[in-house]
Amino acid sequence: MSNVLPNLRYTEQHEWVKVEGDVALVGITDFAQNALGDVTFVELPAVDQQVQKGDDIVVVESTKAASDVYAPVSGKIVEVNTAIEDEPEAINADPFNRGWLVKIQISDQSEIEALMSPEAYAKHIGSD
Amino acid sequence: MLKKTFLSENHRQIGARMVDFHGWELPVQYGGIIAEHRQCRDAAALFDTCHMGQFLVEGVHAGADLSRVLTLDAEALSVGKCRYGLLLNEQGGILDDTIAIRLDANQYLVVVNADTATRDFEWIEAHLSSDTTMTNRSTDWGKLDVQGPASFRVLADAIDFDLASLKFFSGRRGKCLGTDAIISRTGYTGELGYEIFMPGVALPKLFSHLLANAAAAPAGLGARDLLRLEMNYPLYGSDVDADCNPVEADLDRFIKRDREFIGAAALRRIDARGVPRKLIAFQCNTRRRPDAGSDIVCDGRRVGNVTSGAFSPSLGTAIGMGYVAIEHAVAGTELEIRAARKSLTAIVRDKPLYKGGTCRTRNAELKQ
Numbered sequence: 001m002s003n004v005l006p007n008l009r010y011t012e013q014h015e016w017v018k019v020e021g022d023v024a025l026v027g028i029t030d031f032a033q034n035a036l037g038d039v040t041f042v043e044l045p046a047v048d049q050q051v052q053k054g055d056d057i058v059v060v061e062s063t064k065a066a067s068d069v070y071a072p073v074s075g076k077i078v079e080v081n082t083a084i085e086d087e088p089e090a091i092n093a094d095p096f097n098r099g100w101l102v103k104i105q106i107s108d109q110s111e112i113e114a115l116m117s118p119e120a121y122a123k124h125i126g127s128d
Numbered sequence: 129m130l131k132k133t134f135l136s137e138n139h140r141q142i143g144a145r146m147v148d149f150h151g152w153e154l155p156v157q158y159g160g161i162i163a164e165h166r167q168c169r170d171a172a173a174l175f176d177t178c179h180m181g182q183f184l185v186e187g188v189h190a191g192a193d194l195s196r197v198l199t200l201d202a203e204a205l206s207v208g209k210c211r212y213g214l215l216l217n218e219q220g221g222i223l224d225d226t227i228a229i230r231l232d233a234n235q236y237l238v239v240v241n242a243d244t245a246t247r248d249f250e251w252i253e254a255h256l257s258s259d260t261t262m263t264n265r266s267t268d269w270g271k272l273d274v275q276g277p278a279s280f281r282v283l284a285d286a287i288d289f290d291l292a293s294l295k296f297f298s299g300r301r302g303k304c305l306g307t308d309a310i311i312s313r314t315g316y317t318g319e320l321g322y323e324i325f326m327p328g329v330a331l332p333k334l335f336s337h338l339l340a341n342a343a344a345a346p347a348g349l350g351a352r353d354l355l356r357l358e359m360n361y362p363l364y365g366s367d368v369d370a371d372c373n374p375v376e377a378d379l380d381r382f383i384k385r386d387r388e389f390i391g392a393a394a395l396r397r398i399d400a401r402g403v404p405r406k407l408i409a410f411q412c413n414t415r416r417r418p419d420a421g422s423d424i425v426c427d428g429r430r431v432g433n434v435t436s437g438a439f440s441p442s443l444g445t446a447i448g449m450g451y452v453a454i455e456h457a458v459a460g461t462e463l464e465i466r467a468a469r470k471s472l473t474a475i476v477r478d479k480p481l482y483k484g485g486t487c488r489t490r491n492a493e494l495k496q
Contacts, residue, residue, distance in 0.1 A: 037157065037160060037161060037350075038160045038162040040162075040415055041414070041415035041416045041417065059469065061415075061416060061439070063160075063161040063162065063350055063354070063438070063439070064156075064350070066417070088415070092160070
């Protein structure tokens with residue numbers, strides 16, 4: 001059973017978003033890391049890069065697959081988790097904390113409202 | 129309908145993720161591929177290898193026949209020894225790779241890959257003398273590989289002879305948990321390890337028995353592929369096939385040229401004219417995987433292609449194998465790999481890439 005945290009927002013592509021003021025902290029969900037298997041490589045975007053909602057911003061490779069992570073909201077990349085470049089297994093071990101990927105300064109708060117609630121996401125992955 | 133192995137119920141009970149491997153339903157992983165890789169390098173891992181082909185070849189001419197159809201000299205092999213070899217066609221193309229065990233003066237076990245087993249059986253059978261018999265044991269016998277530095281400790285008490293007497297690349301008959309079996313000290317991981325060939329009905333009990341040891345855990349095809357790639361053991365169908373010969377596959381060091389076998393004449397011609405490409409091992413400067421099929425480029429020109437690639441937990445970077453033009457097949461050469469999304473830099477390295485394997489552990493050290 002995959003873990004879905006109550007205080008976060010989610011996307012259909014299995015990203016999670018934690019809103020801290022005007023900054024969105026973004027990672028991939030427990031369901032996603034479990035489906036990917038052991039993560040072996042992460043490519044992070046450049047800080048200060050402007051992104052549109054839906055842009056592919058991160059590449060995550062596992063022992064089985066390579067996947068894109070999409071920007072859940074539009075804005076500017078203000079910080080990336082460089083620690084996981086050398087320790088991508090943190091995404092498997094702790095996807096909601098140590099395994100975070102990027103921080104995006106939110107340019108349009110209404111995009112947050114459009115994200116899925118924990119209940120909707122749990123239903124989406126069939127674990128409600 | 130996928131073929132199931134004798135251990136499929138064991139896999140189901142412990143929650144393995146199963147995949148279709150050449151028509152066989154096999155575990156790709158149990159917990160995680162990286163952890164299972166570590167399990168094998170550090171302790172002992174159990175691999176279900178029931179899908180592989182096992183042929184028992186018997187008769188006074190069995191040795192001479194196998195010496196003609198395989199690149200290994202089966203007649204010169206001592207009883208109780210194993211040898212790696214190839215099945216070649218007349219053009220020198222690789223039909224499969226194999227390990228043969230001489231069980232007795234007139235009896236050999238030939239172990240082949242799953243995907244090619246039917247073709248191999250027909251090919252070998254067609255080249256046997258009329259008084260040599262070959263039995264396909266793969267339907268009623270299975271195989272379990274116990275691999276890793278702790279494999280001796282895990283397995284020794286299940287075997288009715290002194291397992292420490294079995295040297296690297298040796299094999300013999302014995303009883304395993306009271307059932308007739310063949311045990312060889314061979315493997316596909318680079319670690320100390322054993323392969324146990326026995327009636328399939330007895331394998332579930334052995335699997336459970338070995339797993340009761342805290343040093344043992346199951347490992348799937350994912351870990352097996354990583355382990356063999358770190359050792360640069362070729363995977364038939366990926367790194368070698370009938371379109372390549374042993375010299376370009378860098379396997380000709382296993383073949384003596386001073387005798388006749390199928391493909392020997394072609395091999396002498398290949399030796400004389402040289403080969404345009406060679407299968408090399410490389411290490412990348414990143415964790416990013418170089419996917420099989422990617423072009424290999426040198427000085428802006430395509431010089432080859434990747435045949436296997438993965439992140440190596442032992443080396444901490446991505447690694448791989450591929451064919452490159454012979455002038456670039458030199459350790460230290462810098463290559464560019466045009467992966468799906470990005471170009472990677474890689475360096476040609478000597479084989480094996482992983483040098484910490486325990487497969488050659490001396491017998492005297494096993495009981496310490």
